[in-house]
Amino acid sequence: xxxxxxxxxxxxxxxxxxxxxxxxxxxxxxxxxxxxxxxxxxxxxxxxxxxxxxxxxxxxxxxxxxxxxxxxxxxxxxxxxxxxxxxxxxxxxxxxxxxxxxxxxxxxxxxxxxxxxxxxxxxxxxxxxxxx
RNA sequence: GGAGUCGGCCGGGCAAUCGCCUGACGGGGUGGUGUAAAUCGCCUGCGUCGGGAGGAAAGUCCGGGCUCCUGCGAACAGGGUGCCAGGUAACGCCUGGGGGGCGCGAGUCCACGGAAAGUGCCACAGAAAAUAUACCGCCGCGUUCUGGAAACGGGUCGUGGUAAGGGUGAAAAGGUGCGGUAAGAGCGCACCGCGCGGGUGGUAACAUGCCGCGGCACGGUAAACCCCACCCGGAGCAAGACCAAAUAGGGGAGUGCCUGUUGGCCGCAAGGCCAUCAGAACCGGUGUUCGCGCGGACUCCCGGGUAGGUCGCUAGAGGCCGUUGGCGACAGCGGUCCCAGAUGAAUGAUUGUCCUCGACAGAACCCGGCUUACAGGCCGACUCCUUAU
Numbered sequence: 001x002x003x004x005x006x007x008x009x010x011x012x013x014x015x016x017x018x019x020x021x022x023x024x025x026x027x028x029x030x031x032x033x034x035x036x037x038x039x040x041x042x043x044x045x046x047x048x049x050x051x052x053x054x055x056x057x058x059x060x061x062x063x064x065x066x067x068x069x070x071x072x073x074x075x076x077x078x079x080x081x082x083x084x085x086x087x088x089x090x091x092x093x094x095x096x097x098x099x100x101x102x103x104x105x106x107x108x109x110x111x112x113x114x115x116x117x118x119x120x121x122x123x124x125x126x127x128x129x130x131x132x
Numbered sequence: 133g134g135a136g137u138c139g140g141c142c143g144g145g146c147a148a149u150c151g152c153c154u155g156a157c158g159g160g161g162u163g164g165u166g167u168a169a170a171u172c173g174c175c176u177g178c179g180u181c182g183g184g185a186g187g188a189a190a191g192u193c194c195g196g197g198c199u200c201c202u203g204c205g206a207a208c209a210g211g212g213u214g215c216c217a218g219g220u221a222a223c224g225c226c227u228g229g230g231g232g233g234c235g236c237g238a239g240u241c242c243a244c245g246g247a248a249a250g251u252g253c254c255a256c257a258g259a260a261a262a263u264a265u266a267c268c269g270c271c272g273c274g275u276u277c278u279g280g281a282a283a284c285g286g287g288u289c290g291u292g293g294u295a296a297g298g299g300u301g302a303a304a305a306g307g308u309g310c311g312g313u314a315a316g317a318g319c320g321c322a323c324c325g326c327g328c329g330g331g332u333g334g335u336a337a338c339a340u341g342c343c344g345c346g347g348c349a350c351g352g353u354a355a356a357c358c359c360c361a362c363c364c365g366g367a368g369c370a371a372g373a374c375c376a377a378a379u380a381g382g383g384g385a386g387u388g389c390c391u392g393u394u395g396g397c398c399g400c401a402a403g404g405c406c407a408u409c410a411g412a413a414c415c416g417g418u419g420u421u422c423g424c425g426c427g428g429a430c431u432c433c434c435g436g437g438u439a440g441g442u443c444g445c446u447a448g449a450g451g452c453c454g455u456u457g458g459c460g461a462c463a464g465c466g467g468u469c470c471c472a473g474a475u476g477a478a479u480g481a482u483u484g485u486c487c488u489c490g491a492c493a494g495a496a497c498c499c500g501g502c503u504u505a506c507a508g509g510c511c512g513a514c515u516c517c518u519u520a521u
Binding site for chain 1: 150151152176177189190439440475476477479480481482492493494
């Protein structure tokens with residue numbers, strides 16, 4: 001615990017851990033519709049990513065993996081886990097952004113490594129929203 | 133050793149790092165109560181320890197629990213089940229048995245009630261498909277032509293007999309043999325088969341080296357209508373209960389029961405009470421009908437309910453072990469264990485390593501089944517073949 005408290009504030013900025021607590025999730029229908037309305041987009045053959053600024057100093061993630069796109073529950077769960085893992089490792093760079101990720105058909109059959117690589121590309125694009 | 137049948141079980145392992153959900157304890161924060169000690173709750177970028185998908189979690193095909201709908205009662209309609217006996221909360225499931233098919237066998241498969249209650253249907257082919265039928269063939273009689281010396285034979289036409297033979301078909305109205313006959317035929321007989329009645333065994337389905345009767349009728353189809361027996365109210369955890377921003381104006385709880393007839397009692401009377409019979413618009417579940425119920429009035433209260441949240445939500449027809457009863461499904465008793473509970477939805481990712489190189493696939497109120505999918509592997513029982521002793 002002491003180790004964490006020493007990490008938490010360095011140079012007056014939040015240095016976050018690698019966890020994925022509830023704070024970092026979009027849990028309300030209203031949050032989702034806000035992102036859908038005001039989003040910028042980034043997409044490739046695996047994912048479509050919608051993102052917009054929030055007023056918080058931490059990022060939030062929402063998943064929209066459609067049953068219509070990804071037929072089997074096992075495959076949907078796998079995608080969600082991969083996305084969440086990638087997000088929590090990258091979230092220190094993302095800061096005040098709300099992100100909604102939608103899966104596309106090809107992601108169902110892709111191997112984990114390709115999906116992680118794809119997501120890292122997207123995080124690089126999303127980060128730019130904070131630099132303007 | 134090979135081939136096979138049945139039943140049960142497992143469903144990648146280990147390590148490191150980073151995470152998620154949940155429970156307990158602790159830390160930190162915060163709120164209530166209390167003079168205080170304390171105590172109760174809530175939150176958590178914190179710590180420790182414990183638990184964290186399946187045999188099918190799947191399909192949603194059956195059956196139940198639970199919840200609400202009006203406490204449900206009957207008839208019809210509608211739906212389901214269908215050899216017998218058990219098991220079970222229940223079932224369309226399971227067990228045991230019977231019958232039939234398949235297999236040398238261990239075993240396995242069966243939508244397995246009724247076709248002499250009625251109606252319908254049976255394509256194509258075939259003469260004929262259900263009160264049988266005569267296409268070819270076979271045979272008698274008549275007729276006429278004809279061969280022959282004759283005996284006897286061949287053909288035409290007509291008429292009748294015949295289901296033994298041919299051919300058609302999924303199916304052609306018992307089979308084999310002998311007798312019989314013009315040729316044939318259960319026409320007669322023997323055996324086999326079949327049906328009916330009885331006896332016997334069995335709880336029963338059913339069986340039958342038993343007795344008697346019948347020449348033998350009654351093709352198939354009931355996953356065609358139908359008949360018979362039994363079962364079934366509807367909707368579902370987005371059930372339902374509670375808290376509660378917004379919005380709209382009513383909403384909720386309790387008690388009581390309408391009108392008339394007749395009789396009795398009380399009262400001076402208006403009237404009241406008890407019993408009795410009759411009537412009534414509207415409302416109400418499952419389609420209809422009926423029953424039954426509610427129903428008019430009075431009193432009291434102020435909330436309501438969308439977003440969102442909390443509960444329902446996991447201790448159960450529960451698992452394991454032993455024991456008793458039972459052929460068994462299963463049941464009784466004793467002991468022991470607590471084993472996911474998410475809700476934009478946890479149960480994972482990365483790296484390394486090992487091996488037999490990892491299939492089908494993800495809980496969403498909970499159980500019991502069925503069905504379907506499935507890489508590879510383990511265990512047990514049994515059958516057949518082969519070899520050896």
